[in-house]
Amino acid sequence: MTLLRISDLKTQFPTPDGIVRAVDTIDLSIGERETLGLIGETGCGKTVLGLTLMRLLQSSTKTEGTIIYKGTNLLKISEAEMRRIRGEEIAMILQNPTTSLNPVMRVGGQIAEAIRLHQGLSKRDAKEKAIEMLDAVRIPSPSIRVNEYPHEFSGGMKQRVMIAMGLACNPSLIIADEPTKGLDVTIKSQIMKLLKEVTEERAMLIITHDLGVARELCDRIALMYAGELVEYATTGEIFEDPLHPYTRGFLGSLPSNGLVPIPGMSPSLINLPDGCRFHPRCGHATELCRRKHPDMIEIEDGHFVRCFHA
Amino acid sequence: MLEVLGLTKYFSSGLIRKRYLRAVDDVSFKIEKGKTLGLVGESGCGKTTIGRLILRLTKPTGGKVLFDGIDLFALNRRELLAIRPRIQMIFQDPDSSLNPRMKIGTSIAEPLKLHGTIPKAKRGQRIRELIETVGLNPEHVNRYPYQLSGGQNQRVVLARILAMNPDLIIADEPTSSLDVSVQAQILNLMKDLQKKFDHTYLFVSHDLDVVRIMADRIAVMYLGRLVEIGETGDIYDCAKHPYTQALLSAATVDGGKERIVLKGETSSPIDMPAGCRFHTRCPRKRERCTIEEPELVEVGRDHYVACHLV
Amino acid sequence: MIEGRKILGSIGLGILTIFVIVAVFAPYIAPHDPHQMYRPMEHPSSSHLLGTNDIGNDILSEIVYGTRVSLFIAFVVSVISMLVGTSLGLVAGYFDKVGFLIMRVVDVVLTIPRLPLIIVIASFIRPSIWNLIALFLIFGWTMPARIIRSEVLTLRRRYYIDATKMIGGSDFYILWRHILPNVIPLVVVQFIMEAIHVILAESGLCFLGLGDPVAMSWGMVFHYAFECPIIYVSDVWMWWMLPPGLCIVFTVLGLTFVGYALEETFNPKLKNPFGGMER
Ligand SMILES: Nc1ncnc2c1ncn2[C@@H]1O[C@H](COP(=O)(O)OP(=O)(O)OP(=O)(O)O)[C@@H](O)[C@H]1O
Ligand SMILES: Nc1ncnc2c1ncn2[C@@H]1O[C@H](COP(=O)(O)OP(=O)(O)OP(=O)(O)O)[C@@H](O)[C@H]1O
Ligand code: SF4
Ligand code: SF4
Ligand SMILES: [Mg+2]
Ligand SMILES: [Mg+2]
Secondary structure, eight states: OEEEEEEEEEEEEEETTEEEEEEEEEEEEEETTOEEEEEEOTTSSHHHHHHHHHTOSOTTOEEEEEEEETTEETTTSOHHHHHHHHHHTEEEEOSOHHHHSOTTSOHHHHHHHHHHHHHOOOHHHHHHHHHHHHHHTTOSSHHHHTTSOGGGSOHHHHHHHHHHHHHHTOOSEEEEESTTTTOOHHHHHHHHHHHHHHHTSSEEEEEOSOHHHHHHHOSEEEEEETTEEEEEEEHHHHHHSOOSHHHHHHHHTSGGGTOOOOSSOOOOSSSOOSSSTTGGGOTTOOHHHHHSOOOOEEEETTEEEOOTTO | OEEEEEEEEEEEEOSSSOEEEEEEEEEEEEEOTTOEEEEEEOTTSSHHHHHHHHTTSSOOSEEEEEETTEEGGGOOHHHHHHHGGGEEEEOSOGGGGSOTTSOHHHHHHHHHHHHOOSOHHHHHHHHHHHHHHTTOOGGGGGSOGGGSOHHHHHHHHHHHHHHHOOSEEEEESTTTTSOHHHHHHHHHHHHHHHHHHOOEEEEEOSOHHHHHHHOSEEEEEETTEEEEEEEHHHHHHSOOSHHHHHHHHHHOSSOSSOOOOOOSOOOOSSSOOSSSTTTTTOTTOOGGGGTSOOOOEEEETTEEEOOTTO | OHHHHHHHHHHHHHHHHHHHHHHHTHHHHOSSOTTOOOSTTOOOOSSSTTOBOTTOOBHHHHHHHHHHHHHHHHHHHHHHHHHHHHHHHHHHHHOHHHHHHHHHHHHHHHHSOHHHHHHHHHHHSOOOHHHHHHHHHHHHTHHHHHHHHHHHHHHTTSHHHHHHHHTTOOHHHIIIIIIHHHHHHHHHHHHHHHHHHHHHHHHHHHHTTOSOSSSOOHHHHHHHHHHOGGGGTSTTHHHHTHHHHHHHHHHHHHHHHHHHHHHHHHSOSOBOTTSSSBO
């Protein structure tokens, strides 16, 4: 069963220097209990895609396409309905915990707020639940910590508070933007265990730079480059048999694989290169690549690639 | 270059019944000029606090920090202002280390302006160089931080710090919000700069692969205390402390060694266990461990461990 | 909703602009010298659009010049209050020890009931514009000081403040360059609230006869009209009392609309993903 189907989604920001095409014609779908990983270079549009799904971008943003969630197009419904969906149906764990937490509100209060808004629990019960959530994300002394302010938490602890907030309302779909950023290996493995349990009964879109996390948690993985998807397959195939030159380069720059970066710079999203967007950095680029923009093709069953020479 | 002696920080909270949170407890280490010390440890163990203490952004409870022979804690306001540019810290959360109402270009220009080392006419040129060095596009200069991705902001922060050309850089997870490819670029850049300018780094990271590549020596922390410190090779090949061993085994993906799974909860820095702080989770705990706190002892050349077993 | 705010804001801005133009160009706009005596108690006519008062002054001209006085008082008080309040709020939020002292003073001043005390003091001192202004200033700085301080307390925890310290920015530089711009929206809102307060309070004092008898503000026009017995038995109030009253109402309305519209502009870019309210 498909829970969320995105088709032809475009998100553009008008800026004085030109239009930033942050998300450019994306097609994706997520099944009811599926965990989908979204990987790609920094600035390629992953967070913007997540925020577009949540309709959390500023009003000057242009969005086109359709986002069908449980049969309704999220881009068409009213703000009031969207508010209900946010948190209750879809929750997003934001990337930047420090700026996303209210500095003058106690941590417990912020988690409880999310719970109370959607579940109508009493203040006391909501606080109990907040303590429970802090405990679930492995914060020591949770009953003391609920009464502290965000600046009293360490970076990784704030990150875990974000996770706690995202999970608090039992949503059907969680968009987790780098949920394990800033966590050490031991806590990371505990958090991954928690996320794994959580995803047994719901869908999740994980945006991450941590390929280990992606490998362990995701059923399928989509690679994004300069606003569009370039490869899309099951986790196993992405890691065992990557087809797109970008994917290969990406895996090659892991520290354990020798820390070899992909040459060149990511393109400007205002002046995208003609033809294949990756061609200025691609070792296999041909004349065709410079002229024509490749389409996503299904090379094997369920393995999609956007490259002429894959 | 940098010598930290008995550095201690307790955060107090609660007006009536004072509670102390022992964030950093009697930590000592040395970093030689042009070398890198990697600092690893569980989330919330006090790594960021050490960095902030060295910069005097947080008031210390006790201890001494000698930078180039100068006692940083004894400086008055003016002397501090004069020495600060030589010590820089890359904060953990890049989004909040930039002023949200300041354009990226202005932020990068700020250190140049404050120090006037470069004449006004040449500043634009220098800013363009910096932007290129960290792999940003010129179009980003006129944007505000919220208009950039997490990783792009991280690179802005880096550019700002490079503009200062400091002697000591405290890098608090400088690459945690970067993808592997850009991470590789930035790490290589940092290493090149170190060779060229003889920078000294205190490098905090959760990614043990990264630390291994970057650091000459490694310090491992647990709940506010150093538990092991030594040459990178020694730590990776013959770690002596049970926590270090667990940390390393959790990180090895290909399962060469047997994975040590830590049982039990992380203790809280608010009510610290008596004896060895690690005893609640230590797989090799003895009776003595619950009573007596182990001291750092030398076990090899420049290799110190705090554990009763060694 | 955003559109609605914009429209209201423009309306408010329009109203205020008209009043400001009237105030600035009063000598060109007023048909007569407000101190010139004509025949008293004339009804509106082509030469005196709003008639004349009991001593023969042209009422319209009085109101036009009154705009000057009323807006001048409100403007001067608000500007000085914001300057003083913001500076003290910045200092109080950034330096703990001085801040503690400043806040205790604020606490004391804020516990005093503002309007009653103003009335009491005003009835003892010689009524003049400058005395009124001084009186309003005693209280005007406290609210902005307190609000700005609490904002600074949270702002200074942001890492970019530490990051600026690190690159060698002095405390003054940080306050000026990094903290002040972030509190400006609050200052603007406080400015509007203070202006509304002063306009209303000044009219109230004048109405009670505690205004400056020589500086004809809207409140004073209103006051003299009220003191004249004829007002109760004829329809003179329609051109003598109503117009200054409406001026006061419209100024307050204009300010409120602008404030309401600005609130939207100043809101941060993102909404809260977990619930209804906006960050
Ligand atoms: N409000 C905005 N106005 C203009 N451009 C924007 C805005 N928000 C984001 N962008 C641009 O859109 C692109 C995509 O940003 P996004 O935050 O989605 O990146 P990301 O893939 O999440 O990267 P990271 O891994 O670094 O977080 C970036 O190049 C960024 O500069
Ligand atoms: N200003 C503060 N007030 C009170 N407690 C604080 C403050 N800053 C940090 N702490 C506490 O001190 C401890 C150490 O925090 P620190 O930020 O140094 O951890 P860290 O090692 O950097 O962790 P992470 O890897 O998660 O960033 C934590 O328990 C944290 O809650
Ligand atoms: S289409 Fe051409 S340029 Fe693009 S990735 Fe494939 S080979 Fe490289
Ligand atoms: S001192 Fe004891 S409890 Fe602590 S690490 Fe060593 S063996 Fe484990
Ligand atoms: Mg992102
Ligand atoms: Mg930290």
